[in-house]
Amino acid sequence: MVVAPLQSMSPPALTATMWSLATLHVNLQERSPYRVPLSLVAEHCASSINLVDKTPPVVKAMWAAIKVDVGDPVMQNLYRQGLAHTMDLHINKGVPLTLKDVILLLWGSATLSKLGPVSDIDKLIMISSKVICGIHEGDYEIDPQNTTMALWSLANFLPDSSADDLVCRVISESLRNADASRLSPFELSLVLWSMGKLYETSSSYLRDRILQAVVHLQPQVESLLHVFSLRQVANVLWAFGATRTDDCRGLFDKASLLEILKAPGRVSSSEYRQSIANIAWAYATHDYSSDSVSSRVRELLSYFTTSRYDEMTSQHAATVAWALWRMRGMEPNSVQDMARIAGRYGDRFANRHVITLTRAAAGAKFYHPSLLEAILRRPLSSWTPDQCGQLLWVLATWGVPDHRRMIDYATQCDAVVRSYDYISDGDDTGLGIDKLTTIEWATAVLDLPPPKCSYLWDKESDYVEAQAADLTVSQVLRQRLADSQSFSDMGLTQLYWAWVLRHDAGEGTGTPPPAWVLKVRSWLTDASSYSLQPSSLQRSVHSQLPQGDWRQEYLLPPWGISIDIASPSRKIAIEVDGKAFHSVYDVSTLQTFIDASARVKKRLLERQGWRVLRISEQDFVAAEGKQRKYLATALSQVEDGDSTSNSQHVSG
Secondary structure, eight states: OOSGGGGGOOHHHHHHHHHHHHHHHHHHGGGOSOHHHHHHHHHHHHHHGGGOOOHHHHHHHHHHHHHHHTTOHHHHHHHHHHHHHHHHHHHHHOOOOOHHHHHHHHHHHHHHHTTSOOTTHHHHHHHHHHHHHTSOTTTOOOOHHHHHHHHHHHHHHOOOGGGHHHHHHHHHHHHHHHHTTOSOHHHHHHHHHHHHHHHTTSOHHHHHHHHHHHHHHHHHHHHHGGGOOHHHHHHHHHHHHHTTOSSOHHHHHHHHTOGGGTSOOOTTOHHHHHHHHHHHHHHHHTTOOOHHHHHHHHHHHGGGSGGGGGGOOHHHHHHHHHHHHHTTOOOHHHHHHHHHHHHHHGGGSOHHHHHHHHHHHHHTTEEOHHHHHHHHTSOGGGSOHHHHHHHHHHHHHHOOTTOHHHHHHHHHHHHHHHTSOBOOTTOSSSBOHHHHHHHHHHHHHTTOOOOSSOOHHHHTHHHHHHHHHHOOHHHHHSOOOTTOSSSSHHHHHHHHHHHHHHSOOSTTSSSOOOHHHHHHHHHHTOGGGSOOOOOHHHHHHHHTSOSSOOEEEEEETTTTEEEEEEETTTTEEEEEEOSSTTEEEETTTTEEEEOHHHHHHHHHHHHTTOEEEEEEHHHHHHTTTOHHHHHHHHHHHHHTTOOHHHHHOOOO
16 A cells, blocks of 8 residues: 555655654564565655755655664665755755754764765754754743754764854753753763763863853752663763763762662673773773772673673773773783784774774783784874874883884874974864873884974973973972873973983083973982882892992982982992883783883983893792892893893893
């Protein structure tokens, strides 16, 4: 009865039939008998849709196509034909679009964009902005379903700053609905997820608005935690993580106690895996130090070990790896799993997921050749300048000894970044000062050839000097992650060591150091400015050394290089390493090599004629009863010039 009269149906009748059957099909789900007829209707509808002169029936047919099966080329064709015709009707023929029209068009285009580019997106956002922002707030309230659909759609488009007014208006309507208790738990969680997704790529103006909205919704979220589904909990926590919202410790504490997180659940479900990954990511983003929360997240992440990694998408794997790193839960078996999926599926990973996966391993001081190969196999042209900068940090943090291909690749990454214009800090596009600082540090640590253009400290000398003038000694000495998100105390310290590595460490040669270098140096070389306490292991090693002028926590002039135990007269530096301190663990060989920080110190010490002896905790403890002899033998080897194994490799 449905199929037979298709040839004789008018174009409006075809669009009405498409919408009606799609509604029935969606409601009946697996019991629906309409899937095959819908394909036939969609084909006829697409061929005659240009004959429909009103937008609502066209938009309804387009909605139906996406709702039935967005992956079906027949349905995609109907949507694309309908979108082009709708744009023509509105722009060229003046046919108006209603609020419902633009909401459905935004939703359909956002859904289809997940599978590939969609034409006329810029036009659609411009039209949607005029329609939605043209509604006076006092005259009409946009209902919860429409605001939620619109915000979710915009989050998936990630529009540029020209759409800020549209996004702000939709956020305002969402808050109005939330304050009136008109948002369901599902809608509230989706609104928050959408704002979290928008936050990363938004302008500073829109970021402030999003952050205000997230904070505004926090009390309502806390009151609904007990009724959220696992996916909704994940959406909510992910939003607070993505926006780096402060003062939400209570929310995270309450969420960690939810019963829904205490059972393994449907581990085989892709939705479950994504939810757990997002929850772990949110906690890790806030760098949670609570033991109970950390153990809860590590317990959740344990579901992803061994064979679970094979079931992951690249996004799952990267998210979990990053969370394991930040929650201090990374272990060798986790890295083995990461390396396995990188070896098997790494070529299919998105660039950003390759970077997240390798950053997590490098940040946790783990290395595997398969993870490095996942980077080196990719053509350099596939990376953006920003991604090249992140890769330099990964490669420098690993610093695999004698790896020519890695150095060549890093050199090419450096050239890509240097060819990109420097920008002033605070701009919304390009590479910021913080990223450029890390790049200078990474290229200096890797000892790459000097750049053809200016160094950052020359290019932005006024900015760097101003930053140094505003900092205090406590800020400079405070420990921070090497990939910190802002050009702050660690950023200046990074830049300082990069400058020292790139210049002669001797005094009285060349031009005097710039003022900012002298200021940081004065702080680092002034032992009275801060208290350095040797560890118990350092004290034990010191007590077993032969007689001499051994000094603990020695600050070597002129640059303030901190040495665990030093003999200034013999120019011997002893670095005492704990089980994983200042070393990178190669999971494939079960061996360790010195990390970036130790390499910097070693190069600077050797440049001043010092010899370096590394004492591992494992070897020192194993020599119990013979520790004095063990140290004397090691020192003798160093003084005889046989220091290669001690300075380059950490046992244990």
